[in-house]
Amino acid sequence: MSPSTLAPIAFPDVTLPESARRLRAEVRAFVDEERARGTVLGRPDSWLAGWDPGFSRRLAERGWVGMALPTEYGGAGRGFLERYVVIEELLAAGAPVSAHWVSDRQAGPSVLQHGTEEQRRFFLPRIAAGQCFFSIGMSEKSSGSDLASVATRAEHTADGWRLTGTKMWTGGAHVNDYAIVLARTDDTEDRHAGLSQFIVDLRAPGVRVEPIHLMSGEHRFNACHLEGVDVPDGMLLGRRGDGWKQVTGELAFERSGPERYLSTFPLLVSLLRELERRPATAEQLTRIGILTARLHSIRRLSLGVAAALDAGAAPDAQAALVKDLGTRLEVALVDTVRGILPTPADPHATPGSHPELLAFALLHSPGYTLRGGTNEILRGIITRGLEQH
Known part of the structure; x- marks a missing residue:
């Protein structure tokens, strides 16, 4: 696959390898350990709001920061799909990953692709060790x-x-x-x-x-x-x-990952736990089913972009589409959860409780469709991609 052969709305079909299944189990065990020590609070938007350098370093000790970087620069050399599995699990759990987030997601790949050998030798091992954080x-x-x-x-x-x-x-x-x-x-x-x-x-x-x-x-x-x-x-x-060419390439990493549809996922998990305590109506289950179907569909698209990046393609239009669909889902998820279970949001409630998580998601929701490019800008990118083909 190459940039010239990847049509603007084509998404490679992806089947995760068996190694990804084993890796997912390892990450879940690690998250359970961290949850027990009180570092994983299950909050929405953890890739923005969960700044914990200690957590980042412990994650790096497992080889889960800088996973797609070559081993000669301190990375794990494992590719974007395996990194995807780790990120997916961490975001679903609401783990505090924001300290190393930008370094791992785009600064590291950008330095690897465009940097001098001296820059690679200096920055990449530090990024992979969870010791160097970028904005x-x-x-x-x-x-x-x-x-x-x-x-x-x-x-x-x-x-x-x-x-x-x-x-x-x-x-x-x-x-x-x-x-x-x-x-x-x-x-x-x-x-x-x-x-x-x-x-x-x-x-x-x-x-x-x-x-x-x-x-x-x-x-x-x-x-x-x-x-x-x-x-x-x-x-x-x-x-x-x-700079322009480099930035637009960098934005494919920024716009297409699991963070573009999983920021509010912990709130959906909290809703399901609340409904376990009371009988759910058919209407409630239907609305949850629609959310879940949208989530699954966008996940497939996002995985396709990860596979394209792994193959060295430049899926700019696909990444813009994932971001547009994903961040609109995040806003819809918050509104739907409020409609299914009209619990008053309370930022001062017990940390991790449904009212507290709902308040956290609501207060963060204005940024979902803005950061990484507004929906209007993204649709312009998608349109231009279609026109060029």
Whole structure:
């Protein structure tokens, strides 16, 4: 399979190997151990809200961070499908995976594909060991889904580059180590040209992180101000001017994984547990069945994208379709759960109880269809993919 042979709405049919079944059992046993020690709380949106570096390191000790990275760089060399199984189990359980999430999902693969040998040798073993955490430096105040309009600039200096600008919605910038920042290095008529990516030390002089609080009061996102930040030449990621091509390739990893339909899955599990205590009506069971069927269908599509990535394809349109369908399902799941069992949401209820999980999911739900690209932008990508074929 290659980018030229993969039609825009084709999804490879995937049968997980027997090794994936064994791996799933191992992950479930690990999650049970972590649940017993109180680290796995079963909360929705755990890939954003569950920042626990200790958990990430223990996961890495099992070889489950950087799984798809080559062994020569400290990874497990196991491929995207086996990684998929691990991620699926962790998200379904609501495990706290946000510390290593971006590093594992896209920073590592991006450094592997575009980085210098020196960058690979430095960053990839640390990512795989759960010791190096990345943020995403793409969006800006007026450049959310329209990344080609970024205003952050990188000026070439005698010793490297000086970055000036502000990145918005930079998740984890207050606790992570590095960010991959998209900046304009050249002025061109084609606004998709002249962009480059840089690996920026988030503790470097000139980096100022300003909190952006969620509706729940949580501090997950930030405005990351780059006020004349000096970046060495060796931290240019890829070639100068290739930033747009690199970013769009990176977004296939960001948009297609299980996190795009499993963020609210723990709430569905909580609903089923609540219904075990009382007789469920035929209507309730039907609505749950419809949710489950949608979940299963999107999972098959998401697995197809993982298989395409494993084969070296560039499934941009497929990834956009998964993200569009998946995040709309996440919002619908919260609304449906409220309709099936009209329990008052209470953020102060017992942690892990249905009212607390419902409140958590509700307060996070405005972001589901925004992060990673709005649905309108995603449908434009899908349309262009169809037109090109």
